[in-house]
Amino acid sequence: MVHVTEENVAIIDVDLLIHECLRASEGKKAFAYIISPFIADFPLSSTWLSFVSNVIDVSDIDSYVDLIGLLRHHGVNIKIATRSPNDLATTTISRSFIERQARTLSQLAEIGCEIRTNASLHAKATITTKGVLSGSFNLTQSGRIFNLEAGFYFPNTRGTEKKEYEEKLRWAGKIFSESTPLTESS
Amino acid sequence: MSKDRPTELQERLNRLKVQARSDANLPIEKFSKLFQAIQALENSAENYSASLGQPKAHVDMQALERRRRKLTVIEAIEGIRNPSYFDEFAATLAEHPYALPKALFDPQGKEVVTIDFPNNLGKPQFYKERTDLALAILYPGSFTYRYFGVPMKIETGQWSQTFVAHLRMHTLNPNPIFKVERNGRRLDVYKPMLLRGRQVEQGNPFICMNCLSVAGLDEGCFHSPQIRRPLRLPSSSPVIQNQELQREKGESVELRPPLDSFIPKVTYLRSLKVGTAVLGFERSAANRVTIVDYDPPIGMIMETRGIAFRINIPSHFLDHALQRPAIVRDALTQVLAKWISGLLSANGMPSYHLEPILSGLIHSIGLDRENADVEAVMKNFSNRHWIADALQMTMTEGSTYYERFDVQQRRLHALYDAVARRPLDESVVRNELKAILVHSLAHSLLIAGCVTSGCLPIDLEYLTGDEEIVLFDSADGGNGSSEMIFEFCSSKGSFRIAETEEDAGKEKINRPKYFDEAFAELLLPCQQGVAEKIFHRGLSAPGHEEIKRRYLALERQKESYSNEYRYVSEIGVENCFRSSIGYHVSLARRLQGREADRLKEALGICLHGCPDCLVLGNKCNEGGFFEKYYVSKAILDEYFRFLTNDVTVDHSVRDSVIESILRDKGVAILTRRITREVADKGEDKLLDRVFEFVGRRIDQKFVKFAGFWVDSPLEADEIRHNALLVLV
Numbered sequence: 001m002v003h004v005t006e007e008n009v010a011i012i013d014v015d016l017l018i019h020e021c022l023r024a025s026e027g028k029k030a031f032a033y034i035i036s037p038f039i040a041d042f043p044l045s046s047t048w049l050s051f052v053s054n055v056i057d058v059s060d061i062d063s064y065v066d067l068i069g070l071l072r073h074h075g076v077n078i079k080i081a082t083r084s085p086n087d088l089a090t091t092t093i094s095r096s097f098i099e100r101q102a103r104t105l106s107q108l109a110e111i112g113c114e115i116r117t118n119a120s121l122h123a124k125a126t127i128t129t130k131g132v133l134s135g136s137f138n139l140t141q142s143g144r145i146f147n148l149e150a151g152f153y154f155p156n157t158r159g160t161e162k163k164e165y166e167e168k169l170r171w172a173g174k175i176f177s178e179s180t181p182l183t184e185s186s
Numbered sequence: 187m188s189k190d191r192p193t194e195l196q197e198r199l200n201r202l203k204v205q206a207r208s209d210a211n212l213p214i215e216k217f218s219k220l221f222q223a224i225q226a227l228e229n230s231a232e233n234y235s236a237s238l239g240q241p242k243a244h245v246d247m248q249a250l251e252r253r254r255r256k257l258t259v260i261e262a263i264e265g266i267r268n269p270s271y272f273d274e275f276a277a278t279l280a281e282h283p284y285a286l287p288k289a290l291f292d293p294q295g296k297e298v299v300t301i302d303f304p305n306n307l308g309k310p311q312f313y314k315e316r317t318d319l320a321l322a323i324l325y326p327g328s329f330t331y332r333y334f335g336v337p338m339k340i341e342t343g344q345w346s347q348t349f350v351a352h353l354r355m356h357t358l359n360p361n362p363i364f365k366v367e368r369n370g371r372r373l374d375v376y377k378p379m380l381l382r383g384r385q386v387e388q389g390n391p392f393i394c395m396n397c398l399s400v401a402g403l404d405e406g407c408f409h410s411p412q413i414r415r416p417l418r419l420p421s422s423s424p425v426i427q428n429q430e431l432q433r434e435k436g437e438s439v440e441l442r443p444p445l446d447s448f449i450p451k452v453t454y455l456r457s458l459k460v461g462t463a464v465l466g467f468e469r470s471a472a473n474r475v476t477i478v479d480y481d482p483p484i485g486m487i488m489e490t491r492g493i494a495f496r497i498n499i500p501s502h503f504l505d506h507a508l509q510r511p512a513i514v515r516d517a518l519t520q521v522l523a524k525w526i527s528g529l530l531s532a533n534g535m536p537s538y539h540l541e542p543i544l545s546g547l548i549h550s551i552g553l554d555r556e557n558a559d560v561e562a563v564m565k566n567f568s569n570r571h572w573i574a575d576a577l578q579m580t581m582t583e584g585s586t587y588y589e590r591f592d593v594q595q596r597r598l599h600a601l602y603d604a605v606a607r608r609p610l611d612e613s614v615v616r617n618e619l620k621a622i623l624v625h626s627l628a629h630s631l632l633i634a635g636c637v638t639s640g641c642l643p644i645d646l647e648y649l650t651g652d653e654e655i656v657l658f659d660s661a662d663g664g665n666g667s668s669e670m671i672f673e674f675c676s677s678k679g680s681f682r683i684a685e686t687e688e689d690a691g692k693e694k695i696n697r698p699k700y701f702d703e704a705f706a707e708l709l710l711p712c713q714q715g716v717a718e719k720i721f722h723r724g725l726s727a728p729g730h731e732e733i734k735r736r737y738l739a740l741e742r743q744k745e746s747y748s749n750e751y752r753y754v755s756e757i758g759v760e761n762c763f764r765s766s767i768g769y770h771v772s773l774a775r776r777l778q779g780r781e782a783d784r785l786k787e788a789l790g791i792c793l794h795g796c797p798d799c800l801v802l803g804n805k806c807n808e809g810g811f812f813e814k815y816y817v818s819k820a821i822l823d824e825y826f827r828f829l830t831n832d833v834t835v836d837h838s839v840r841d842s843v844i845e846s847i848l849r850d851k852g853v854a855i856l857t858r859r860i861t862r863e864v865a866d867k868g869e870d871k872l873l874d875r876v877f878e879f880v881g882r883r884i885d886q887k888f889v890k891f892a893g894f895w896v897d898s899p900l901e902a903d904e905i906r907h908n909a910l911l912v913l914v
Binding site (some may be wrong): 018048 | 312381507621664677697700703707708710711712713728729730731732734869873874877878880881882888890891892893895896910914
């Protein structure tokens with residue numbers, strides 16, 4: 001297991017997602033569960049995206065939504081659990097933040113992500129075929145870059161970690177299935 | 187008419203009117219016509235009087251002076267042969283208050299040349315062009331539709347006997363501007379002042395199938411008219427040699443690991459003087475190529491901008507490469523090709539005879555044998571006994587597989603004799619390996635430069651040296667490509683928080699493709715080459731989309747190329763390059779023409795380069811025809827493996843080993859080899875290992891997954907999956 005903070009969360013997140021592109025390019029089943037109550041697109045550093053390959057092309061990516069777009073292009077199944085903008089409107093969260101969340105969800109829906117909402121959601125995690133990244137970090141610029149955050153990452157390899165991974169994957173599937181599909185009205 | 191005459195006329199008309207009114211015998215029709223005529227005459231008289239009352243017109247002395255000057259300029263232009271200063275005069279021709287621009291698009295460079303088309307009926311005779319442009323597209327021997335869409339040729343004079351064009355019809359600066367070295371000779375290069383052209387009467391002229399000269403022009407073909415064919419105008423390209431004359435250095439940067447071991451330093455050259463010599467031209471028609479040399483070479487000195495890439499090719503890499511027989515055998519072939527090509531013109535032979543002549547030679551010294559022993563081959567070459575066999579082989583191959591193979595045995599003997607006099611030993615191969623590696627790196631740098639700056643290969647040129655490769659803008663005065671490449675050389679800089687601030691009002695600008703990213707991708711194995719090697723080795727296709735697509739394309743072709751592909755698998759891909767030269771393999775297998783061509787096609791797999799990786803065609807400094815003897819993707823791949831050898835480990839090594847490499851070098855390559863015996867595809871195990879390290883903290887940095895590529899080295903029957911880990 002790797003201890004995750006705001007210093008390495010984006011690196012792990014991007015690596016997990018790029019791996020799904022590699023996997024999908026081989027015609028293998030590839031997926032990503034993205035769980036975060038707050039979601040807003042944010043720019044990605046070219047250092048995180050730096051990836052050389054003669055089997056996939058990771059270029060023309062500037063932001064998180066672009067990266068998800070690349071995954072969708074390769075046919076990766078993306079399942080997102082979050083809170084709906086309508087639900088957030090009942091809280092004290094700023095209007096501009098809610099609008100940004102709505103805009104990002106709209107972009108993600110447009111590129112073919114399955115989005116579900118859950119008003120009780122507080123957990124944050126990214127789960128792919130290769131591992132689990134979970135902790136305090138929302139999928140926002142603040143959560144991934146600015147705030148002091150803490151969490152953990154463990155790969156889907158062997159031993160205890162594999163067991164933990166499988167448990168977390170089942171948990172993510174449950175959260176997603178118990179959430180409500182995002183509609184235009186939500 | 188005096189001023190009183192209208193009055194007098196009017197008085198007479200008045201009297202006439204009175205008389206007419208009083209004449210009772212005058213018929214009414216005549217009366218009416220008379221009064222109409224009187225009325226018209228009165229109007230005319232009145233207009234005349236009015237015009238006399240106008241003020242006097244004054245003489246505009248300034249306009250007169252302008253017209254006088256214009257007349258002088260026109261007479262001056264008519265009197266000079268070379269109207270290159272017309273633009274300077276033209277401004278004075280404009281009518282006040284307007285100013286005539288010198289040109290809609292001013293030539294960018296300082297050097298200009300006049301293109302002269304005498305007998306260009308009904309059209310202007312002279313055209314001013316930038317010299318750099320003229321040397322690129324209007325060199326002697328080229329055809330152009332640039333002027334009114336009419337086909338024109340820049341003259342060469344007769345060359346078809348000697349393949350040397352004496353440029354006497356053009357006006358060259360009498361003093362050489364610099365010297366270039368070619369085939370051991372120092373040649374003076376002259377700047378063209380006026381290049382003469384002529385109109386090509388026919389769109390489909392007759393072309394001699396021996397020398398590729400165009401009938402009816404100035405090329406003076408003396409071959410039989412029976413071997414001329416009506417074809418479209420042939421394509422051509424200049425044979426260019428650049429030479430650095432002076433430089434002014436700017437800022438320097440370093441690339442990220444592991445690229446810093448290839449290119450330790452990149453320096454911007456804010457001012458670079460380059461001598462560009464056009465040594466001749468390459469002409470292609472009907473799948474044949476001839477190269478014509480100029481006597482003397484023409485050229486110019488270009489003031490431009492560039493980037494210098496420091497390269498330190500370690501001598502122990504050359505030692506290492508010399509231990510790779512597959513690479514050495516092909517390098518030997520490339521050396522021999524260069525020696526022969528340098529002697530073709532001198533022996534009055536067109537360039538397209540290179541392959542049969544080379545084929546005869548490599549067969550006679552035993553270089554065509556699968557896994558030939560390099561030492562034995564060099565020994566065979568040195569004893570000169572091969573010449574008779576090579577002569578016979580070439581003549582037989584030529585007459586069997588080439589249309590109109592009219593090589594004279596005497597000339598061929600002289601050529602082989604001259605080749606045999608050259609010493610061939612390990613040091614020659616060693617130098618060749620280095621030269622090929624440097625040239626291949628230069629191609630990769632140029633392509634990466636095009637990707638980063640968005641320019642085309644024609645916008646950049648390259649120079650190669652022992653310790654440095656220079657890319658420079660191909661336009662006199664520069665075109666901005668080098669500057670942009672340097673600006674986006676590396677994304678090494680740390681992530682700046684300011685970059686992440688979202689500003690809805692700002693237009694989103696996509697991040698650039700940094701030069702080091704593009705260069706790193708070009709250093710990876712070629713997708714086409716990997717697919718071909720895996721396919722012909724009978725290894726199972728990796729699942730990756732692009733390689734699989736290429737693999738399946740070969741699989742589909744297998745039905746119609748079954749014999750050919752079987753042969754490739756039998757001899758092994760590492761022997762394909764030499765086997766693809768000429769038709770010695772087909773001759774040995776007694777194949778007919780069509781079968782021989784199919785086998786040659788099947789043997790042409792990407793070992794030393796293809797358009798997908800580093801082949802530049804006419805943009806190669808050696809020209810498209812000879813390019814394959816000057817570059818090698820296999821050597822470049824071997825260099826990459828060599829330089830990354832100390833950071834490359836099997837994926838199954840202990841964590842501490844990988845961490846130690848990352849700590850020391852900042853980078854580690856995990857690899858997993860898949861052979862026929864290994865059933866699983868291996869990639870999952872490799873990536874499982876990679877993701878055990880992702881995000882780990884090592885010192886003050888974190889491990890990142892930064893690359894993945896598939897390889898199948900020239901000398902190993904295996905697939906290698908490689909994953910790159912870096913510390914960020």
